[in-house]
Amino acid sequence: QTATHASGNRKKTLVILGSGWGAISILKNLDTTLYNVVVVSPRNYFLFTPLLPSCPTGTIEYRSIIEPVRTVAKRRPGEVTYYEAEATDIDATNNKLTLKQTLGSDAVKAHGEDTLTVTLDYDYLVVGVGAQPNTFGIPGVLENSCFLKELPDSQKIRKQFMDCIETATLLPKGSAERARLLRTVVVGGGPTGVEFAAELQDYIDGDIRKWNPEIAAELKVTLVEALPNVLNMMNKKLIDYTEGVLRDLGIELMTGAMVKKVDENEVHAAIKQENGELKLVDVPYGLLVWATGNGTRDIVKNLSSKIPEQKNATRGLLVNECMMLQGSKNIFALGDCTFTKNPPTAQVAQQEGQYLASALEVLARVDDLEYQLYSTEIAGIEKERVQRRLHREQKAIQPFKYQHMGVLAYIGSERAVADLVWGDQSFFKNLNNISVGGTFTFFFWKSAYVQMLLSTKNQVLVTVDWIKVALFGRDVSKE
Numbered sequence: 001q002t003a004t005h006a007s008g009n010r011k012k013t014l015v016i017l018g019s020g021w022g023a024i025s026i027l028k029n030l031d032t033t034l035y036n037v038v039v040v041s042p043r044n045y046f047l048f049t050p051l052l053p054s055c056p057t058g059t060i061e062y063r064s065i066i067e068p069v070r071t072v073a074k075r076r077p078g079e080v081t082y083y084e085a086e087a088t089d090i091d092a093t094n095n096k097l098t099l100k101q102t103l104g105s106d107a108v109k110a111h112g113e114d115t116l117t118v119t120l121d122y123d124y125l126v127v128g129v130g131a132q133p134n135t136f137g138i139p140g141v142l143e144n145s146c147f148l149k150e151l152p153d154s155q156k157i158r159k160q161f162m163d164c165i166e167t168a169t170l171l172p173k174g175s176a177e178r179a180r181l182l183r184t185v186v187v188g189g190g191p192t193g194v195e196f197a198a199e200l201q202d203y204i205d206g207d208i209r210k211w212n213p214e215i216a217a218e219l220k221v222t223l224v225e226a227l228p229n230v231l232n233m234m235n236k237k238l239i240d241y242t243e244g245v246l247r248d249l250g251i252e253l254m255t256g257a258m259v260k261k262v263d264e265n266e267v268h269a270a271i272k273q274e275n276g277e278l279k280l281v282d283v284p285y286g287l288l289v290w291a292t293g294n295g296t297r298d299i300v301k302n303l304s305s306k307i308p309e310q311k312n313a314t315r316g317l318l319v320n321e322c323m324m325l326q327g328s329k330n331i332f333a334l335g336d337c338t339f340t341k342n343p344p345t346a347q348v349a350q351q352e353g354q355y356l357a358s359a360l361e362v363l364a365r366v367d368d369l370e371y372q373l374y375s376t377e378i379a380g381i382e383k384e385r386v387q388r389r390l391h392r393e394q395k396a397i398q399p400f401k402y403q404h405m406g407v408l409a410y411i412g413s414e415r416a417v418a419d420l421v422w423g424d425q426s427f428f429k430n431l432n433n434i435s436v437g438g439t440f441t442f443f444f445w446k447s448a449y450v451q452m453l454l455s456t457k458n459q460v461l462v463t464v465d466w467i468k469v470a471l472f473g474r475d476v477s478k479e
């Protein structure tokens with residue numbers, strides 16, 4: 001499991017690509033004095049994605065759920081270098097990365113080009129670049145949808161939703177165009193789609209109704225899901241409960257409806273009928289939010305195309321049980337950019353990050369012992385002692401084991417669902433699964449997420465946001 005000394009130095013260079021759940025979990029848990037640590041990511045902050053669906057409506061302010069990479073790095077014992085750039089090429093043969101500065105700022109333009117390209121050497125590389133929204137190549141999705149993956153997505157949704165309201169207000173009541181503008185279509189009944197649809201309906205009922213009751217009564221949220229149910233990873237009882245709550249809220253559920261094409265003003269879906277025939281329906285929208293899961297990033301496709309062992313890696317990088325890239329001896333990968341038996345969740349990426357941090361610490365000790373053995377002149381008893389330690393350390397890296405804690409999702413009107421796993425999963429297999437939904441679960445959901453936030457500052461900010469909403473409601477400004 002050891003790499004050759006690419007740099008020839010005793011202390012190796014570890015480059016971490018990404019600043020998401022996986023990458024930041026490594027950074028938070030690694031003894032950074034053991035490596036020259038370099039973090040590369042086009043996003044200079046960590047984003048707490050579980051609360052992102054609360055941002056477009058203003059339930060949560062976006063600053064409350066981000067943490068700068070440099071703040072996380074500053075708390076670590078060793079020096080960490082951060083580069084705000086995107087990795088555009090990984091040369092796994094020569095251990096070299098190509099980085100592109102994505103800012104397009106005046107400083108970059110002063111070099112005469114819109115982008116600045118540099119190369120970076122590594123001894124070990126961790127790929128934690130996540131995934132991108134999946135459009136499945138469906139025509140019109142990219143041009144007409146908002147996604148909900150990053151902060152700018154949330155800001156775009158907010159602006160477009162408010163634009164629709166303001167324009168519709170000028171149009172005659174009962175006109176088809178007014179109805180279209182006041183309809184939000186959310187495609188994808190996974191947790192992202194469900195949580196966003198629920199947040200939006202809460203906002204319409206709780207806040208827009210106060211300021212603009214006429215418009216609130218006309219605003220409509222439609223959730224389109226290809227499968228027969230939403231939240232398919234939950235058990236049947238929770239699915240039924242969720243669908244009941246969403247319908248009670250007034251959200252229109254279109255299940256068994258596969259979107260095939262998107263136009264500027266309409267979504268075209270095929271609905272399977274009871275007789276098995278497909279019925280085509282056109283759903284007009286003012287705002288379209290596309291939440292159909294994860295697709296593979298170009299950098300991941302590019303890397304897998306160069307390594308023969310990755311030729312079947314169509315849905316993400318293939319790694320061994322120690323998160324090492326198949327076909328490599330010094331590249332690791334984790335999180336949503338990999339394809340493993342575990343789901344693409346923050347929970348998995350975070351645990352993989354914790355695991356890799358401790359594996360990399362062992363690796364640093366192994367490398368150091370090898371350095372003593374092969375690059376320094378030791379002999380006799382001292383050499384045997386080092387060899388024994390090396391043997392012990394090499395055995396210390398155990399395969400990664402995922403501990404599933406369960407799934408939580410907000411479903412609207414201060415209710416949440418939870419499919420939780422309790423205690424040791426090898427015992428009492430069916431006894432330690434708890435499936436609950438309701439208001440109590442909502443408070444559990446809140447407290448669980450507050451605890452998971454990266455810093456005390458974020459915990460305080462999120463709590464204050466919730467208190468502010470409870471006392472004053474959410475505002476209806478465009479920003």
Ligand code: FAD
Nearest residue numbers: 018019020021022049050087129130335336344345346347
């Ligand atoms: P990410 O967190 O996406 O991070 C990827 C990082 O790589 C980013 O910093 C990005 O800027 C960077 N990057 C991208 N391209 C490059 C490049 N070329 N070079 C360098 N860096 C690059 N999971 C849960 O378990 N519970 C939840 O409640 C939950 N809620 C969610 C809500 C929403 C709205 C979304 C979208 C996801 C949610 N998830 C949740 C899923 C969870 O966010 C992901 O599984 C998790 O973010 C994966 O972590 P990651 O580190 O692999 O990728």
Ligand code: NAD
Nearest residue numbers: 188189190191192193225226227258259292293344408409
């Ligand atoms: P997802 O993959 O979980 O769900 C996407 C949904 O879109 C699926 O149900 C799929 O059937 C549907 N779909 C796909 N193509 C469609 C089409 N053409 N027309 C209609 N429906 C279509 O995606 P997600 O909700 O973005 O979640 C991504 C990952 O993040 C998952 O692993 C999820 O568990 C995790 N996540 C977790 C939480 C949470 O735990 N609360 C919240 C958000 C995301």
